[in-house]
Structure formats: C-alpha cells, structure tokens
Amino acid sequence: MGAAFNVIPCCVTESETQDAEMEVLDLDEGVEQHTPVLSRDTLCWRRNETEERSAHACKDSDSWVGFHNVDTNLNRLVSQADGDCPLSNKSKTGELYDCIDIYKQPAFDHPLLKNHTLQLKPSSLPNGFKLTKPKPATFYGFNDTCPSGTILIERSQKPDNFHARSIDDRTSQGHYYAIFETTGSGPFYGAHARMGTYRLPNLLPNQVSSSTIYLYGGVNGPDNELNVMEAGWHVAPFTYNDNIPRFFIYWTSDGYENTGCVNLLCPGFVRISSGNGPGTPIVQFSTYNGEEKFMDVLIAKDPSTSNWWVWSEGVSIGYFPKELFPKMDGRIETVQMGGHVFSSASDPSPPMGSGHPSQEGRNKAAYFVQVQLVDSTNSLYNLVPESIEFRTDIPDYYDIGDYHNTNTNEGYAFAYGGVGGFKK
Incomplete structure (x- = not known):
C-alpha cells in the first residue's frame, strides 16, 4: 500500500x-x-x-x-x-468501514503473503480456553453483517507515532512503562489476560496510554531483527481523533524501524470476523471505587499452521501470519504485560491504567487478572511468579504492584498505573 x-x-x-x-x-x-x-x-x-x-x-x-x-x-x-465497489458504512463514532472480499482483503497486499493460504478458523483452541458467542457489535451504530464472503475493514487511520521503539529503548523518546517481563522460563506459544478497562478522557492530542500484551521473538539478535506482536486497549487521540478507549493490535518484524503498524493501517494482519476488530471502541468501563470491567485478550500459535491467532472477548478476530515473523521460529522468547504511555517532551506525561497508582488496590487501580501463558502442548497455564521480573522506568509516576496468586478464578493478578505528570 x-x-x-x-x-x-x-x-x-x-x-x-x-x-x-x-x-x-x-x-x-x-x-x-x-x-x-x-x-x-x-x-x-x-x-x-x-x-x-x-x-x-x-x-x-x-x-x-x-x-x-x-x-x-x-x-x-x-x-x-x-x-x-463494495458496500460502505459509517460508524456512530465517525469511522468509515467497507465490506471487503475476505480473500482480497488488504492484508494480502503484503509481498510475503502473495502465496499465503487463508485460514478461516483456528485448527484448535488452547486447552483451558473457552469461546464465547459473538454479541452484536453495537459500537458500530449500524448492522455489522456484511454480505457472505466479505468482512468489515476500516479505512486507514492516521499514522501511529506511539509504537516506535521496543520497551528497552523508549524512555528517551517520551515513552514510559510499568510492566512485568518473563525471565528465561520459555519458550512460550501464546499469552492470555483479562485487563481492566478505563476511560481516560483528558489525554492531549499527541499522547497515548495503553494496556498491552507483548510477545517477542529474536530478542538475542540485532535490534532491527526483533519480532513483536501486541494486543490490548489504548487511548490514542491522534490516531482516532477522539479519546475513546479502543481494542488494538500491532506488529513489527524489524524492531519498529520500517515494518508493521497499528491495527490494519498496513498489510499484514488477516481479519476473519466483522465483530470486535482492531480499532473498535470498548463499550464497558470500570468505575473508580466501584465495579470493575475487564477485556479478555489471547494471542496463541495455531499448532497446525503456526499462524498467531488473536481472540478478543473469547471471539477469534483474525491472525498474524507466520510469514511476518522470520525470527520467531514458531515460538515466543519473551512475554511482557502492563502499561505504556507516550507524550511529547513539552507536555506532562498522561495517566496510565486507571490513572491511579497500584497501591490503591482493587476497584481503584487498574489490574491484569487471569494472567496465563501457553505451553508447547497448546495448553494455558498459570504464571509462575518466580519466572518474572517487574520493571518501571519512572516509579514516582508509574508503578506496578499487588502481584499475587488469588484464591479465585482470577488466577495470577497484578496492579499497575499512575496519574502521570512527568515532564523532562
């Protein structure tokens, strides 16, 4: 393109x-x-x-x-x-969508996918993961059903300036984070979490705040050979012209230098369903000192095709083709989860998570719960606390804490975030 x-x-x-x-x-x-x-x-x-x-x-x-x-x-x-030309629709938040032939979607304009065979559904689910019945996509503001054999594709958004460096190289560029990272207990074949969702209405136009799962390959090679997949939710006013929290994906195969993009801004990610896809608004939010609402996200390798499938709210939305990641070799070396923000040097940094620090605890701070990884047998397993480390670059502004195994079905959980306000 x-x-x-x-x-x-x-x-x-x-x-x-x-x-x-x-x-x-x-x-x-x-x-x-x-x-x-x-x-x-x-x-x-x-x-x-x-x-x-x-x-x-x-x-x-x-x-x-x-x-x-x-x-x-x-x-x-x-x-x-x-x-x-195919049918077009405009969502209630202003985005334009077209019904595109699923076999001719923009993903296949990528030169590495010219001979790619479309996979219409995962060959199997990770053991321990349950699908949910898709709900009507009311956030569109129109009937999200396209004619048979076509899918909804949003027209290009503006360039995404947020995803420009790996976590290790982001601080000097106005990027700040509070994450956990696996430490040598891999390889991994996917990751899952339920992450609390929050409104962050006061971000400036050039700021971004995200809650993300990161999967890395090629971490021991040159920086420009780093392979990364991301999925989560973010608020990105510059990309969408609003402060609405949205589900997003991202990928790169050269350490964020030239390849990859957010959502469907470039060829690569293959869309399968017309429901809750990349860039669509989140409709349920947690309330400070009130009810918590979570978004469920899973990225996992398909054991038959080696494509990397993405599920949102228990529904498969599409996949990252294996051809995009030459250094992953069918497995993940490092997993990160947590919060990440961006701001220009001239502005105070934005809030992360709920906009409150982790020590405020449940119903106030933002949480990741049911944190799980996928093993070589395609089975989900609970995170082992001894196999991770926590990292934050400006702990006076963003932190991570209250990490523990719960006695409920929430499994491993941790809190993260902060009010922001850092300025160099």
Missing part, C-alpha cells in the same frame, strides 16, 4: 498544503507502482480513502486537485478491474 496521510483541514497553512501535495504524489506513485497486483477491493478501499482526503482539502487548491486526480485515476482502475 502507498503512504498513509493526515486529513488536511480547510483552510490550511502553506506548509500543510505542501505536505498534502507530497502525500498526493506518494499515493499516486504507489497506485501506479502497485496497480498490477492490487485487487479490486483494495483499489476501492484506496479510492474511498482518497475521497475523504479530498473532502477535507481546500477546494481548488493544489492539494485538492491532486487528490481529485488520484481519485479519478483510481475510479478508472476500479472500472478496469470489472466490478463495483
């Missing part, structure tokens, strides 16, 4: 117009360069995306003319591809 770009408001500054013109050139070049291998549905997806950018550029400006010309070019290519 070509370059992703920002919506250009009308009217814009001269520098912003120049940026838009460069984005037009990148898009047009990308279309011409990749046309022979782009599917009709992908061309439609790109056409719809370009129409959105054109609608936000100043009428008759160079950027508007450029977007309009690219749109005309894409319409011609769609006609040559012998078909009409």
Whole structure:
C-alpha cells in the first residue's frame, strides 16, 4: 500500500498544503507502482480513502486537485478491474468501514503473503480456553453483517507515532512503562489476560496510554531483527481523533524501524470476523471505587499452521501470519504485560491504567487478572511468579504492584498505573 496521510483541514497553512501535495504524489506513485497486483477491493478501499482526503482539502487548491486526480485515476482502475465497489458504512463514532472480499482483503497486499493460504478458523483452541458467542457489535451504530464472503475493514487511520521503539529503548523518546517481563522460563506459544478497562478522557492530542500484551521473538539478535506482536486497549487521540478507549493490535518484524503498524493501517494482519476488530471502541468501563470491567485478550500459535491467532472477548478476530515473523521460529522468547504511555517532551506525561497508582488496590487501580501463558502442548497455564521480573522506568509516576496468586478464578493478578505528570 502507498503512504498513509493526515486529513488536511480547510483552510490550511502553506506548509500543510505542501505536505498534502507530497502525500498526493506518494499515493499516486504507489497506485501506479502497485496497480498490477492490487485487487479490486483494495483499489476501492484506496479510492474511498482518497475521497475523504479530498473532502477535507481546500477546494481548488493544489492539494485538492491532486487528490481529485488520484481519485479519478483510481475510479478508472476500479472500472478496469470489472466490478463495483463494495458496500460502505459509517460508524456512530465517525469511522468509515467497507465490506471487503475476505480473500482480497488488504492484508494480502503484503509481498510475503502473495502465496499465503487463508485460514478461516483456528485448527484448535488452547486447552483451558473457552469461546464465547459473538454479541452484536453495537459500537458500530449500524448492522455489522456484511454480505457472505466479505468482512468489515476500516479505512486507514492516521499514522501511529506511539509504537516506535521496543520497551528497552523508549524512555528517551517520551515513552514510559510499568510492566512485568518473563525471565528465561520459555519458550512460550501464546499469552492470555483479562485487563481492566478505563476511560481516560483528558489525554492531549499527541499522547497515548495503553494496556498491552507483548510477545517477542529474536530478542538475542540485532535490534532491527526483533519480532513483536501486541494486543490490548489504548487511548490514542491522534490516531482516532477522539479519546475513546479502543481494542488494538500491532506488529513489527524489524524492531519498529520500517515494518508493521497499528491495527490494519498496513498489510499484514488477516481479519476473519466483522465483530470486535482492531480499532473498535470498548463499550464497558470500570468505575473508580466501584465495579470493575475487564477485556479478555489471547494471542496463541495455531499448532497446525503456526499462524498467531488473536481472540478478543473469547471471539477469534483474525491472525498474524507466520510469514511476518522470520525470527520467531514458531515460538515466543519473551512475554511482557502492563502499561505504556507516550507524550511529547513539552507536555506532562498522561495517566496510565486507571490513572491511579497500584497501591490503591482493587476497584481503584487498574489490574491484569487471569494472567496465563501457553505451553508447547497448546495448553494455558498459570504464571509462575518466580519466572518474572517487574520493571518501571519512572516509579514516582508509574508503578506496578499487588502481584499475587488469588484464591479465585482470577488466577495470577497484578496492579499497575499512575496519574502521570512527568515532564523532562
């Protein structure tokens, strides 16, 4: 796919117009360069995306003319591809979704997936994991049922500046964390947790706060060969133009340098269901000193195909193809879980978790519960406390604590978070 770009408001500054013109050139070049291998549905997806950018550029400006010309070019290519564009819908939070042929979804524009065989469902579930019946996706604000053989794909969001470095290299870049990390007890074949969800309405436009499961491969090699999968929830105003907490995924195969992206912003992750997918809003939240609400997330290797499946709320939403991770060799070397925030150097850092420190305890601090790993027999097992260590880079602002095995079905649990406010 070509370059992703920002919506250009009308009217814009001269520098912003120049940026838009460069984005037009990148898009047009990308279309011409990749046309022979782009599917009709992908061309439609790109056409719809370009129409959105054109609608936000100043009428008759160079950027508007450029977007309009690219749109005309894409319409011609769609006609040559012998078909009409798929159905489109707009969610109640403003996102645009298209019903895309499941076999022609943008994931397969990735060069490593040209000969990939689509897997429609996991070959088996990890032992100890139970599926749940999918619920109507009321967060869309429209019927999420696409025609048979198609799935909902959200049009591109803006670039994600949050996922730019591995945990070890993030502090100097405005990234701060409070996590646990496994220490040599692997290999692992997946990880599971239920994480408390919270509203964080006061993040600034350039800030991000996330609660995440990280799976790593290639940790002992060069930094630019690090393979990472992520899943969890985050608040990312720059990416979505709002402060709504959302389920997200992320991947990279070169240590966050050039490959990978958040959600479906680039080819790679294969979407299977139209329900609670990457980027969709979370609808239930915990209340401070009140009821806790949790989101269930599992990433696990399929024992037959070696693809890495993702479940959200007990429903399989799709998978990371094995071809994306050459250094994982079918297994995970390190697992991390916890909180991670980003802020520019000029602003105080944002809240993490519930926005309260871990020592405040249940119903106040944010928790991960039912923390489990997947072994070589495809079975979930409870975390062994002696096999992990806890890490936080600015403990006066973000911490991790109250880690313990519970006597209930919550298994291993820990608290994390903080109010933020750190400024260099």
